[in-house]
Amino acid sequence: METLEGVVVVGGGPVGLLTALKLGRAGVKVIVLESEACVSPSPRAVAYMPPTIAAMQRFGVLEDIRKRAVYCPSINYRHGDGTLFSTLEWSAVAEDTEFPYMLLLGQNHVSNVIKQHLQTLPNVDIRWNHRVESIDQDANYVTIETRCPGGISRLRARWVAATDGARSTVREKIGLSFDGITWAERLVATNVFYDFTVHGYSRANFVHDPLDWAVVVQLDQSGLWRVCYGEDPSISMEEVRRRMPERFKRLLPGAPTPDRYRVDHLNPYRVHQRCAAEFRRGRVILAGDAAHATNPMGGLGLSGGVLDAEHLARALISVVNDSASVKVLDDYSVDRRKVFLEFTSPTATQNFNWMKESDPAQRARDTELLTHAGTDRAVMREVLLSFEKLNGSSRPAPPLKLAA
Numbered sequence: 001m002e003t004l005e006g007v008v009v010v011g012g013g014p015v016g017l018l019t020a021l022k023l024g025r026a027g028v029k030v031i032v033l034e035s036e037a038c039v040s041p042s043p044r045a046v047a048y049m050p051p052t053i054a055a056m057q058r059f060g061v062l063e064d065i066r067k068r069a070v071y072c073p074s075i076n077y078r079h080g081d082g083t084l085f086s087t088l089e090w091s092a093v094a095e096d097t098e099f100p101y102m103l104l105l106g107q108n109h110v111s112n113v114i115k116q117h118l119q120t121l122p123n124v125d126i127r128w129n130h131r132v133e134s135i136d137q138d139a140n141y142v143t144i145e146t147r148c149p150g151g152i153s154r155l156r157a158r159w160v161a162a163t164d165g166a167r168s169t170v171r172e173k174i175g176l177s178f179d180g181i182t183w184a185e186r187l188v189a190t191n192v193f194y195d196f197t198v199h200g201y202s203r204a205n206f207v208h209d210p211l212d213w214a215v216v217v218q219l220d221q222s223g224l225w226r227v228c229y230g231e232d233p234s235i236s237m238e239e240v241r242r243r244m245p246e247r248f249k250r251l252l253p254g255a256p257t258p259d260r261y262r263v264d265h266l267n268p269y270r271v272h273q274r275c276a277a278e279f280r281r282g283r284v285i286l287a288g289d290a291a292h293a294t295n296p297m298g299g300l301g302l303s304g305g306v307l308d309a310e311h312l313a314r315a316l317i318s319v320v321n322d323s324a325s326v327k328v329l330d331d332y333s334v335d336r337r338k339v340f341l342e343f344t345s346p347t348a349t350q351n352f353n354w355m356k357e358s359d360p361a362q363r364a365r366d367t368e369l370l371t372h373a374g375t376d377r378a379v380m381r382e383v384l385l386s387f388e389k390l391n392g393s394s395r396p397a398p399p400l401k402l403a404a
């Protein structure tokens with residue numbers, strides 16, 4: 001059986017790839033096992049928060065991400081008819097952070113940038129088409145069984161980083177519960193070519209409406225936008241597609257007919273607020289969606305996952321390279337779980353509830369609160385500074401110095 005005196009990363013999503021990148025740069029031997037044949041093109045994350053951008057810089061990938069990303073200076077709140085009722089401007093935290101803005105870019109492009117950086121590291125081996133099916137561990141090693149094109153392969157490693165997403169096989173196999181709720185709503189994420197700017201839309205918009213709530217965000221510099229809206233979970237995929245022109249007529253400014261836009265991707269999702277009971281069991285440590293899942297309202301899932309990757313890789317490096325006590329892995333687990341339970345999940349839950357609130361009195365109170373945040377710079381600063389909580393308790397490492 002193949003033995004790795006290093007780390008196996010299960011799942012080559014953005015969190016797994018970043019974990020592998022930091023480990024690889026520190027000289028740790030890494031194998032990434034990914035069930036798919038390539039980076040997934042599914043329409044998922046698009047918006048990244050200031051502490052995440054800072055982490056991207058420390059990972060050394062920010063410049064390449066910036067080449068394609070869109071800079072987003074504000075978050076805008078609109079009623080269902082498109083009228084703007086509040087704007088939070090990131091300039092309110094200009095004195096507090098090096099990155100007073102969000103970056104917008106499809107998650108697949110972010111993953112592809114990380115993948116390119118990984119390809120320069122001879123000690124990192126990415127194995128596509130490798131689906132992990134079982135995991136077993138003893139005091140010294142984790143044994144992983146993988147289905148791959150040649151059949152079943154077995155591999156053992158000192159440590160496993162489980163970054164195999166919300167439906168994590170690893171989490172299930174090591175017996176960790178994933179407690180929380182699944183939202184009743186079904187989300188439909190579409191990538192669509194349509195000119196929102198001629199209708200006065202800004203780059204990131206939350207549309208608040210009991211029926212026609214939506215997130216409308218510019219995806220990149222090519223004219224592609226993300227429109228994410230709610231759909232009846234009981235209808236078929238064909239029905240979702242059939243109803244889309246009628247939904248878009250109501251959701252998109254200018255009430256366009258299908259000849260005025262082009263849908264590039266459409267994917268329905270069920271969304272959750274769930275968190276693993278622990279992020280570490282023995283030699284297996286969870287990160288990203290495998291550890292915690294949130295609804296995407298507010299762009300906090302991957303924004304937090306990127307920071308998980310940094311903290312986990314840092315802890316693993318000190319254990320593998322410097323023989324530090326495994327306590328650093330427990331600290332990672334406790335700290336990142338706290339970030340999710342005390343900041344990410346409540347914030348995303350509040351965002352989603354605000355968007356789809358059906359009680360007119362509550363809706364009026366929510367609108368007033370957000371309007372106040374949009375007019376009082378001190379409140380605006382406080383709201384936007386709260387995203388720094390994604391960092392958790394440990395201080396971010398200084399920016400990575402890359403060789404010229």
Ligand SMILES: Cc1cc2nc3c(=O)[nH]c(=O)nc-3n(C[C@H](O)[C@H](O)[C@H](O)COP(=O)(O)OP(=O)(O)OC[C@H]3O[C@@H](n4cnc5c(N)ncnc54)[C@H](O)[C@@H]3O)c2cc1C
Pocket residue numbers: 010011012013014015016033034035036040043044045046047048107130131132133163164165166168169170187189228269287288289290296298299300301302303304305
């Ligand atoms: C519509 C939508 C919009 C979103 N928008 C945002 C946003 O704007 N900002 C934000 O921060 N977050 C957003 N998110 C959340 C974000 O997409 C996730 O947090 C992110 O994908 C988590 O990355 P990950 O690497 O942990 O998991 P994933 O991206 O799920 O990657 C897991 C990987 O593991 C692989 N895998 C699974 N099982 C196995 C196995 N058994 N063996 C080997 N490989 C396996 C999968 O193929 C996949 O490549 C959004 C999500 C959705 C659905």
